[in-house]
Amino acid sequence: MTDNPALSKPGHAKFLGRFKRLWFHNSLADRNSSFSCGARTRIFIYLSAIAAVFLLLLASFLIPHDFHPALVRSLQVILISTGVAALGLVVYFFQRDFLLPLMHLRHWVHLMRGGFLHAQIPVVKDAEFADLAEDLNMIGIMLLKLSEDAENQLQEHTKHITSKTRSLQILYDLSASINYSGNMDDLLSKFLQTICNVANAEAATVRLFEDNHFRLVKSYGLEKFHKLDEHLLLVHEYPRGEAILNGKVVWDEAVDWDLTDMPGNNQRQHVGIVSVPLAYRNRILGLFNLFIDMRNLGNRKEMKTLLLSIGQHCGMAIEKTRLDAEAHRLNIMEEREHLSHELHDSLAQTLVSLRFQIRVLDETVESDDKQSLWQQLERIENTIDEANTELRELITHFRAPIDKRGVMVALKQIVRRFQEETEISIFLQQEWPEVTLPGNMEIQVLRIIQETLANIRKHSEAHTVRILLRSDHEGEFTVLVEDDGVGFDKPATSNHPGEHIGLGIMRERAQKIGGELIVDSEPGEGTRVVLKFSYPQKKISCTNIQTLAGK
Known part of the structure; x- marks a missing residue:
């Protein structure tokens, strides 16, 4: 409220100072003493006059009747007339000095109560109640001034609130326009x-x-x-x-x-x-x-x-x-990275598989085994069809084709394909609940498993692979892929774009679903890839062990 100019006006202090000077011009004791002394004197005079009138009237009746009747009658008339005149004067002065001021005071109070703060009591100079009338008139002036100041302050407050409301409305409109x-x-x-x-x-x-x-x-x-x-x-x-x-x-x-x-x-x-x-x-x-x-x-x-x-x-x-704008730019970059990952984990893997099949085809041609040749050509044709399907799916949805029946069906297809294209025995052990994971989570899990199998096929020289899917009652999921291959000391790296970048992509995929990827390998001891992530479930799963043996 301190910023309102209405409150900084010196009107109150100035007027109260003026009123104080007028009100306390004489000391309060002197004014009370003067008023009491004057009132007592006037009342004493009025009472004395009334007593004198009664004495005159009484004297007029006490004059002996046998004493000169005409003179007595004249004297009585004079005394009675004098008494009546004196009584009339007493009544007049009493009404002027007491009754009339009280009537004016009552009328003033009535007007003040009605809201006419400009009302004034008539002031008779040298009258008994003149000082009181002046003081009451000064109080009326003070009340009128206070009322005017209050009205001005109310107007200032209203103007101030209106301005603040307009400012808030402007700021609200601007805040809304930001979005x-x-x-x-x-x-x-x-x-x-x-x-x-x-x-x-x-x-x-x-x-x-x-x-x-x-x-x-x-x-x-x-x-x-x-x-x-x-x-x-x-x-x-x-x-x-x-x-x-x-x-x-x-x-x-x-x-x-x-x-x-x-x-x-x-x-x-x-x-x-x-x-x-x-x-x-x-x-x-x-x-x-x-x-x-x-x-x-x-x-x-x-x-x-x-x-x-x-x-x-x-x-x-x-x-x-x-x-x-920065978020939009980062989103575009993320989409590009996502697309590159999908190309690497889907179409690129299919092309790698096709390359291995062509090598097998070369060996089959040299062996002059027509039946095996036609079988290998059929596999190559199927692989090309899969690559075409994945490419179309990437173009339309930027994601790998996931079987509508769930992640397990898609995983079984990946395992069967791996078994058909290699001479590695693979075991799939499922201990997951029969529920559907979110689509993005299914994609990331399948891609991690697919990339792990691709690395096993290219680098491990393994004879056996085991895939274990496990979960507990609290929704903690674990994916384990292990082989009995040659293992390695450190993840292989290369300066050639697109080669041997699978482990980094796998870790990024694990982070996208809030999970953790652990790779454990030693030379001659094989490799263990563990994916851990959370997705709360209520159902308890049963164990289902499936073995797919290679040739």
Whole structure:
């Protein structure tokens, strides 16, 4: 409430001081003593006059009747007339000095209670109640002044609340527009037009801080200045130091534009320039420059607060737009990486399998075994069909084909295919519950198993492979793929793009489902690949062991 100008008025103190000087002009004891003494004196006089009247009347009746009758009658008439006249005077003065002031006081109280605070008690000079009437009139004046001040304060409060409500509505609209702005240009246009309307600015510019300097990106209303456009821009070519360093709104009133060379203008116009920082978390992202006619400026303190809030909202919107653009860019990169992984784990694996089958085909051709030749050609044809299917699926959905009946059916197909293409015995042991995992989780699990089998086929020289799928009641899933091959010391690396990058991709896939991939291998001891991830389930699974023996 301290920012309300209505509360800073000195009217109360000034008026109360004046009232105190009038009210306590004489000491309260002296006024009470004077009033009591005067009232007692007047009452004593009135009572004495009444007593004298009664004595005169009594004396007129006590005169002997045998004493000169005519003289007695005349004397009685004189005494009675004098007594009646004296009594009338007593009644008149009593009504004037007591009854009439009380009637005026009662009427004044009635008017004051009715809201007529300007009512006054008639003051008779040198009357007994003159001081009291003056004091009551002063109280009435004080109440009237307090009422007027309260009304003025109420109007100021109403105006203040209306201004705050308008400011909040503006900020609410700007906050809502942040979520619907399609790009930076639309966003800045919205804020620029809004801030011009709020500040009654004739023109405005906005600069964004990029590459350690401020770049003009948007303007509004500068066409009104015609030839002065370039001059106006040069005035604030360098950023406002105070606004940038302290994040404050800066006013510059010492700008006087000569508009005599513009159509319809024959005078100089005093235009203030307001610099509003666009800040977000103590970082200056840009700057508003407003060109305002100082005659149209309202409450500067409230305007500065509102402009600063608009600048902060604009800074937040700019940062959000930048973050959205960065998120969109990262999303595109992630999609590209995802597509490359899918190509590596699906189509690339199929092509590798096709390469092995062609080698077998060469050996079959040399052996001149037609039956085996036709079988191998049929396998190659099936592999090409699978590659075509995977490629079409990648083009349409960017994901590998997963059997609609679940991950186990797709895994069995992978195992059967591995068994048909190699001379390695493979065992699949399932201890998973009969539930459906999320699609993305199924893809990542299958791709990790598929990449592991591809590495076994290419590098392990193994004779036996075991795949174990296990889970517990808390939804902890484990995938184990182990072989009895030659093993290795460290994962093989290569400078050739696309070769021997499977382990890194497998770890990335495990991280995408919140899991962990552990690779354990020693030379001559084979290799163990363990995938652990969580997905809470309620059903308890039964064990199903399936053995697929190779040739």
